[in-house]
Amino acid sequence: MSTAADVLARCDALAACSDHPDHLDRAHLTPALAAAHRLVTGWMTAAGLRTWRDQAGNLCGRIEGREPGLPALLLGSHLDTVPDAGRYDGMLGVLLAVAVAERLGPEVAAWPCALEVVGFTDEEGARFGTALLGSRALAGTWDDEWWDLQDADGVPLAQAARDFGLDPSLIGTAARRPADLVGYLEAHIEQGPLLEEADRSLGVVTTIAGARRLRVEVLGEARHAGGTPYPRRRDALVGAAEAIVLIERTVRDSEAIATVGQIDVEPGAVNVIPGRAVFSLDLRAATDEARDAMRDTLLAGIEAVCAARGLGVRVTDVYAAPATPCADRLRDALRAGVVATGDPAPLDVWSRAGHDGMAVSAVTDVGMLFLRCHDGISHHPAEAVREVDVAAALDALTAAARTVATQAPVPA
Structure with a gap:
């Protein structure tokens, strides 16, 4: 089973997928994103997930529950970066989700729901100036006017999608219905100093700004x-x-x-x-x-x-x-997961940064787990996390996913 050390090693490997030779820069629908998809697809497949890429450019994987086609508990984060990025913003959450799927895979066959992992694209909005394109497509809130957005080189989004192997006319197939999901959980570095100042590995997000x-x-x-x-x-x-x-x-x-x-x-x-x-x-x-x-x-x-x-x-x-409150039931599951790691009083924090959960909340409940990052630094090559905190996040997210999935409504 994947350990925290494995997750960190995979973050290092993903950091090599960059559109710039001297720093990490992986924007929406670029060759670097395609390279990242190839790496993560391999790790998803090894974890037992059936993989596909939707027509928004999101990388998805699924393990079926006790019968095919059940609603899914969705875990994930994003794989794109800002220019001159660190190696943990977004991608650490995706790789933690893959590791959780590997841990829970043998159990999922008995669950009343499926388990899915998603690596969203264009959370940052660095290339076309509009953030959350991948998660908005998944949530069914896509606006066709976005196809006319252009990058700094004048390339329209629609053309970039076709060059990436996508079909803009099929963007609707990326959308999920509320009945397709039982919730969304995301682990993410805090991107702030509160956890480090409190000497806590993890925090439970109350709302996204x-x-x-x-x-x-x-x-x-x-x-x-x-x-x-x-x-x-x-x-x-x-x-x-x-x-x-x-x-x-x-x-x-x-x-x-x-x-x-x-x-x-x-x-x-x-x-x-x-x-x-x-x-x-x-x-x-x-x-x-x-x-x-x-x-x-x-x-x-x-x-x-x-x-x-x-x-x-x-x-x-x-x-x-809009501000996005995290659902009480998912916060409770995450809090119990943190308690199970040895923290008897998990710290509640609100996210001052935006996340894919803001878009996903249009289609299902969302919950977020923060983990400590050195000095609160993010969107910078100096992003750093500790293996002990990643290990705690992996344990807490695994426990929370199990709790949410096993309490999912039983299909009629």
Whole structure:
């Protein structure tokens, strides 16, 4: 049976599947993703799973229950990465799921449900700018307008899918119905420092953050850097900088999280006062109400900053995802699994990052298990986990899957 050491060795092997020779970069529908699928298919098959790739590009595997065609307990995470990624975000959860399937395989034939493992694609949204494409397809919430999305090279999503061997006209076949599933469990590195600060291997996720992404455009006037005195300046970059400082000052003592990760300046010349600055705003909170209240507070502050400097401001909402509470029954199963590893009082945490469970919740209940990662570092090559924590996660996820599956409704 696979051990924590085996899971970590497989993470190392997957890290070699990259579209860039110098760092890990594995985006949706790329040759590196195809290579990752070949590796994981081999491990799934060895674990006793029947494998296939759906028309969204998700890699799937299944072990039947006591009769063919029963609803399935779904385990998994994602196989794509951000650019210059670490080797545990997403893929550790997939490989833990494969190891759980290997452990439980002999039992599943007596279960009132099947066991499935999924390696989702495009959770990160790095190539086409829209995250959760794989899990949205599985949840039946696909939007055909997404086929027109283009990557940085101008390749439409539909063409990339065909090049990958998929048929866009069959995307509907990737969708599951609520009756097809009994729940979804995912193990994932925390991507934050709370577990490490509490000296805990594992935590049980209560909810996945509701997120909104905005585009904030500050409009001033481009003029000569030397010839324009300060009272005459309408410097869009200085206004944007003041707004960004206001964002941090407002949010840092709240329960929300806000990040400005991009800023573009026009005309962008060393001797020209910036006439336009555009920055991104990523805003998250445990509930939609808290997130949206903070949005309103921040926009009022940004507008006041810009008005005081004679600047215009335009705000565009570019992305929204509702907060996703984890189902009580799945949280209870995960909590019991953590207790079985020797932690008598499992830590509850809310996920400040988004995950495939946000999309999967449209079709079935979701539950998440977090495991400690060094210094909370993620989306960076320095991602690191300890073998002892991976071992605890493997034990806890196995126990939780057994609990959820054996308590599944008995088909009529």
